[in-house]
Amino acid sequence: MLKPFPVHSETGLGFITMLRSVLRPGVILGGRRTPLNPHGRTICLSGREKAGTLAFSLRKFTQTRGSGVMIFRQLFDRDSCTYTYLLADPDTKEAVLVDPVIELAERDAKLVDQMGLNLIYVMNTHMHADHITGTGLLKKLVPSCQSVISKESGAMADVHVEHGEVVKFGEQELEVRQTPGHTNGCVTYVCHGEKFALTGDALLVRGCGRTDFQEGSAETLYESVHSQILSLPDDFALYPAHDYVGHTVTSVAEEKEFNPRLTKSKEEFIDLMNNLGLAYPRKIDISLPANKVCGLYNLP
Numbered sequence: 001m002l003k004p005f006p007v008h009s010e011t012g013l014g015f016i017t018m019l020r021s022v023l024r025p026g027v028i029l030g031g032r033r034t035p036l037n038p039h040g041r042t043i044c045l046s047g048r049e050k051a052g053t054l055a056f057s058l059r060k061f062t063q064t065r066g067s068g069v070m071i072f073r074q075l076f077d078r079d080s081c082t083y084t085y086l087l088a089d090p091d092t093k094e095a096v097l098v099d100p101v102i103e104l105a106e107r108d109a110k111l112v113d114q115m116g117l118n119l120i121y122v123m124n125t126h127m128h129a130d131h132i133t134g135t136g137l138l139k140k141l142v143p144s145c146q147s148v149i150s151k152e153s154g155a156m157a158d159v160h161v162e163h164g165e166v167v168k169f170g171e172q173e174l175e176v177r178q179t180p181g182h183t184n185g186c187v188t189y190v191c192h193g194e195k196f197a198l199t200g201d202a203l204l205v206r207g208c209g210r211t212d213f214q215e216g217s218a219e220t221l222y223e224s225v226h227s228q229i230l231s232l233p234d235d236f237a238l239y240p241a242h243d244y245v246g247h248t249v250t251s252v253a254e255e256k257e258f259n260p261r262l263t264k265s266k267e268e269f270i271d272l273m274n275n276l277g278l279a280y281p282r283k284i285d286i287s288l289p290a291n292k293v294c295g296l297y298n299l300p
């Protein structure tokens, strides 16, 4: 028996989340562990019979952290400066992709295949405005995987997650924390076991997502980041959905000390965010309609 998830004592959601786990089997809540629909699926891709040997040799070269058990890859799209994360359990080979980009979906599917992984979820931190998600194309390339996004995003998906729920792949877990402000539906995925969080656009390295469209709110973002991300232990690593100057990762301690926006008072932050004068996002008019349907829009 694994120990209860520690987070809900902070939010007071323990009872509610336990109740939800009964009402919504398939989603882990409050530490009652029911895998999120793996259904024992297998994906039939070429080279699978070699998966055991291949995964063993690749593991030596795989970037890992914390206890060193989770397979972790940070992938990059040079056009939109988006980071996509491939996370997997080294024993069961169950894997998730977070924030894929449509132009690079084939790269991601190929990597999953080469590493002998079983992709079970393709997840998004929010409905993006700057690129079309690779979720829809990945579902065509790896038909047995399921799409995941927050209920509040308003986007279509196989699984809609809510605050406090836990996504499980193998023995690995990601807690869903609602972090609205950049958009209404933004979530941060927190891995307590490996001490890191995928912050989407809520928190970037020395920055944060803009709050001037998609129901953005500077006040909400400030509260989200401070209550849900910077409240994590100082040594948690934070991985953003984008970086425009070459950073790849930061930590709670670093952002609490050096983030030029979020170290300000709430009033100063709101004033700053409301006067950034940013240009209209280049791809928003094609990205939002497509991302509402998980990037399946106009796919052949």
Ligand SMILES: [Fe+2]
Pocket: 126, 127, 128, 129, 130, 182, 201, 209
């Ligand atoms: Fe975004």
